[in-house]
Amino acid sequence: MYPTQTALPIDPRSAELPRAREVNEVTRAAQQDAALSPRFYTTDFAALDKLDVTPVREMWDALVAEFRRDPNKDHFKRNAEFDADFSGMDPKLRQQFIEFLVSSVTAEFSGCILYAEIKKRVKNPDVRELFGVMSRDEGRHAGFINHTLKDFNVAVDLSFLTKAKKYTYFQPKFIFYATYLSEKIGYARYITIFRHLQKNPQYQFHPIFKWFENWCQDEFRHGEGFAMLMRANPEILEGRNKLWIRFFLLAVFATMYVRDHIRHEFYEALGFNVEDYDQRVIKLTSQITAQVFPVSLPVDNPAFWARLAAIAANTDALTRARERGGVVGKLQSFRLLASNAYQLVRLYTMRVTRNAYRADPRMSPVW
Ligand SMILES: [Fe+2]
Numbered sequence: 001m002y003p004t005q006t007a008l009p010i011d012p013r014s015a016e017l018p019r020a021r022e023v024n025e026v027t028r029a030a031q032q033d034a035a036l037s038p039r040f041y042t043t044d045f046a047a048l049d050k051l052d053v054t055p056v057r058e059m060w061d062a063l064v065a066e067f068r069r070d071p072n073k074d075h076f077k078r079n080a081e082f083d084a085d086f087s088g089m090d091p092k093l094r095q096q097f098i099e100f101l102v103s104s105v106t107a108e109f110s111g112c113i114l115y116a117e118i119k120k121r122v123k124n125p126d127v128r129e130l131f132g133v134m135s136r137d138e139g140r141h142a143g144f145i146n147h148t149l150k151d152f153n154v155a156v157d158l159s160f161l162t163k164a165k166k167y168t169y170f171q172p173k174f175i176f177y178a179t180y181l182s183e184k185i186g187y188a189r190y191i192t193i194f195r196h197l198q199k200n201p202q203y204q205f206h207p208i209f210k211w212f213e214n215w216c217q218d219e220f221r222h223g224e225g226f227a228m229l230m231r232a233n234p235e236i237l238e239g240r241n242k243l244w245i246r247f248f249l250l251a252v253f254a255t256m257y258v259r260d261h262i263r264h265e266f267y268e269a270l271g272f273n274v275e276d277y278d279q280r281v282i283k284l285t286s287q288i289t290a291q292v293f294p295v296s297l298p299v300d301n302p303a304f305w306a307r308l309a310a311i312a313a314n315t316d317a318l319t320r321a322r323e324r325g326g327v328v329g330k331l332q333s334f335r336l337l338a339s340n341a342y343q344l345v346r347l348y349t350m351r352v353t354r355n356a357y358r359a360d361p362r363m364s365p366v367w
C-alpha cells in the first residue's frame with residue numbers, strides 16, 4: 001500500500017536532486033488535495049491477484065489483442081503547430097487553460113501510477129498485462145499534456161507528485177467503479193470537445209484539442225477493460241453493490257458538474273455553454289455505462305439538473321461566504337453546506353433506470 005502520509009515539502013530522496021528540480025507552484029497546485037481535485041489511489045493488491053477473467057475469456061482476449069496492437073503508438077507526437085507563439089493568448093484564458101491542463105495531467109498521471117503499481121504488485125498474468133498496457137497509455141497522455149505545460153513554462157514535476165501527493169485507499173470494487181467511470185467520462189469529455197471543435201474550428205485556440213479524437217479511444221478502451229473485469233466478477237454489479245454504483249455515479253457526475261461550472265469561462269472560450277456541455281457529457285456517459293452498470297441515474301429528468309444547478313450555485317456562494325469570514329460568513333457557509341447535503345440526498349434517492357442485462361456488454365467508441 002502507498003503511504004497515506006508523506007513528509008512534505010520534499011522527500012529526502014528528491015532533496016538530493018539539483019535545485020532546478022525545486023517544486024514549482026503548479027506542482028503544488030496539482031498536489032493540493034481539494035475535494036474536487038483528481039485523486040491518487042491505492043488498493044488491495046492481493047485481492048486483485050485473485051481475479052479470474054475466465055467467464056469473459058473470449059471478449060477479454062479480443063480486447064487485450066487490441067491493446068497489444070497499440071493503435072495510438074504513433075499518435076502522441078507533436079507537429080509544427082505546437083511551435084506557434086501562444087504569448088498573445090488572453091491572460092485569463094491562459095490561466096484557465098493551464099488549470100485545465102494541470103487537472104488533466106494529474107488525472108492521467110494518477111491513472112498511470114495506479115495501473116503501474118498494480119502491474120508491479122500482482123502475479124496474475126491477465127491483470128498484469130491489462131494494467132501494464134493501460135499504464136503505458138496514461139503515461140503517454142500525461143507526458144503529452146506536460147509537454148504543452150512546459151511550453152507555458154509551468155510543467156508539473158511528475159516525479160515529485162508521485163511521492164508527495166496523498167493516496168486514498170479504496171477496495172478493488174470501488175477502484176473499479178471510480179476508474180471505470182473516470183475512463184468513460186474522460187472519453188465523453190474529450191470526444192464532445194473534439195466533435196464541437198470540428199464543427200466550430202474558430203474556437204480551436206490550441207492544437208492539443210486536435211489530438212483528442214484518437215486519444216479518447218484509449219480512454220474508451222481502458223473503460224472496456226474495467227467493464228470486462230466487473231463482468232467477470234458479477235457480484236461487483238449485484239445486490240447491495242447497486243447502491244454503491246448509484247453513489248459513484250452521483251459523486252462523479254456532481255463533481256464534474258460543479259468543477260466545470262466553476263471554470264465556465266474556459267468552456268465558453270471553446271464556444272460551449274457549460275450547462276449544455278456537461279449535460280451532453282453526463283448523458284453520454286450514462287448511456288455508455290448501461291453496458292455493465294445495472295442502474296443509471298435519471299439524467300433525462302429536469303429535476304436532476306435543477307438539483308445539480310442548485311449545488312453549483314451553493315458552491316459558488318460558499319467561496320464568497322468563506323472569503324467574507326466572521327460569524328456571518330460561518331453561518332452562511334453552514335447553511336450552504338447543509339443545502340448541498342440535502343440536494344445530494346434528494347439526488348441520490350431519485351428513481352433510477354434499471355438497465356437490461358447484456359450478454360455481450362462490449363461497446364465501440366462511435367460518438
Ligand atoms: Fe488517459
Ligand SMILES: [Fe+2]
Nearest residue numbers: 183218219222
Ligand atoms: Fe485512461
